[in-house]
Amino acid sequence: GAVVSQHPSWVICKSGTSVKIECRSLDFQATTMFWYRQFPKQSLMLMATSNEGSKATYEQGVEKDKFLINHASLTLSTLTVTSAHPEDSSFYICSAISLGDIQYFGAGTRLSVL
């Protein structure tokens, strides 16, 4: 079946640095990818919708200058957490929609900001 690869699976960084997370659809082209964030013991929250070739659409309350999303190709979207702070520590998950309108998820990235 379709696979979405997310990298890295775990990253630790110092406060003030930037971290890039990649999301790739391995065997299908995805014009739309989504980025989610999951706080401990809480729901997955949609952060933004990433569309290939255009600017991402951010959910209310999500800082677009802090969470930079680039959907450079039909198989790759990246999320960059700029100037990360401890409160950005979380579990980030991407997903991609196939032509069959099925949403496939990456394994997630655990970000720890020290």
Add this chain to the structure above:
Amino acid sequence: GNSVTQMEGPVTLSEEAFLTINCTYTATGYPSLFWYVQYPGEGLQLLLKATKADDKGSNKGFEATYRKETTSFHLEKGSVQVSDSAVYFCALKDNNNDMRFGAGTRLTVKP
């Protein structure tokens, strides 16, 4: 706004026990409803879905029926196995393609 509320975990069952994980939703219009499963170390996978009222989604022995009158989509399985141990997420997709997830319920099945 649209939201999903699911049963808090963790849930611990013995093998062959009956499983129910409750899920209710709030939404305008006619959302599609989903159950996703996340096995340890893996990404979320679609388990089953239902796109309209009274539809029943089923897969791998799991079932859930879209009940509009009670705005519910409870997940059931008649006889769980150790391999069913995972985190289960109830979700809805609205007419704008936006997904909303429940908080997830961790299921542990003991032999």
